[in-house]
Amino acid sequence: MLNTVDLTLLEKKGIKPSEVQKQIDYFKQGFPWMKLDRAASIGNGIIHLSDADVDRYVKRFEEAKKTMSILKMVPASGAATRMFKSLFEHLSEAKPNKESSVFFDRLSEFAFAPELKKLLPEWSTEQEILENLLLSKGLDYGSLPKGLLSFHYYEDEVRTPLEEHLVEAVEYASDGKDAYLHFTVSPEHRSRFDALVTQVVPKLEKKFQVKFHISFSEQKPSTDTVAVDMDNNLFREADGSMLFRPAGHGALLENLNDLDADLIFIKNIDNVVPDKLKESTIVYKKALGGLLVEILDKIKVYTKLLEGEVSTSVLQEIQDFATTYLGILPGKAWDAHSQAEKLALFKMIFNRPTRICGVVKNTGEPGGGPFWCRDQEGNSTLQLVESAQVDMSNESQKAIFTESTHFNPVDLVCATKDVNGKSFDLLQYRDMSTGFITEKTKDGKKLKAQELPGLWNGAMAYWNTIFVEVPLDTFNPVKTVNDLLRPSHQN
Structure with missing residues (x-):
């Protein structure tokens, strides 16, 4: 199937031939559907913060950020077409x-x-x-990509989303002296992003008395996936070469894996507002960060406890903590496990990446939401699930999906290091069986394309996951040009 020219191209892109075979197998077999148990809701997988909770976690974050490295990651690759x-x-x-x-x-x-x-x-x-x-x-x-477009008008300037993200980062991705941001961009627009940063950063640094440390990365060629024809044979260009396609935002897991920080905030490029409306977003970003810091402290305590003798009562306490704050609900077979097996499971749980996902009330926006999903052992875990991952021909699964009360606005804060400060290899915590297959056309011919597990979906399937309700006014995407006419984008 693969000729010498194919093998040379694969080597150049950094893709193993075995990976191509795996992709072709997925085209032939399809991806398994997610098994929804029930929609997450307030008190059942989604945490609602009281005003007192918000205040407490904000203070916790403000104290923690003095000694922690914090970074904001913004996927900014896509064109605004x-x-x-x-x-x-x-x-x-x-x-x-x-x-x-x-x-x-x-x-x-x-x-x-x-x-x-x-x-x-x-x-x-x-x-x-x-x-x-x-x-x-x-x-x-x-x-052009959205990050470079003029979004908001001020009396003395016009700001792009990139600039709004910098201003926002001053408040929560900074220790008061330095602010760190990372943008993923497409190669053809990299020079424009560099030029914009060179133009605006000196002015912003002077205004906010903060030094910005801005880095960029591009989607790696090794994450591209092959395309096939409708008979699952490799789709070839007119010159006989294999056709590769970008594998969706799930490919950015590689970029995230290269970042080094104690806490990493992730937010979409178009979800920004003018200064007068930023307060709610900033407060809840800090609150989510403070809650994650508190959870990480608990993980350290329980990890230490698991090194010694663990009583039945402490084991139950650990189990309750895992269900409430780490999105793990043991199935019916749990009680049959020995104490040693249970302890081994919790040691594994406490030694993996952890994320808090802000979710907003579902107002009918297209996209995924928070659900309890069943794994092969019958346990339930919290996952963000897209409609494409659900078998809509199965009435019971469709009913569960449509019952979702909340929506994923891509509002994450992540901890990608273990209790000793060593970075996890994030590629080890994704579920490769949660990819997508879509139909496209090329030169008038139909083809099938494959996307890697979504960055906040299957790419984080084996992370500890906490859902927290955040205010709807923190979610202000720009999907069409006329969205910029909404009050949330007018100054």
């Missing part, structure tokens, strides 16, 4: 649609309007405006 889908349709069809009509009615309210105005001193036709906004002859917004 889908954000302008309705405008591209207007441009290609030369006629308005519902969304483009709203866009033109409120054009002056967008933060990028002044930049566009410089290109078109006198507003011209709608077609000319769209060409200058979307295409390379103008601002080229149709191909």
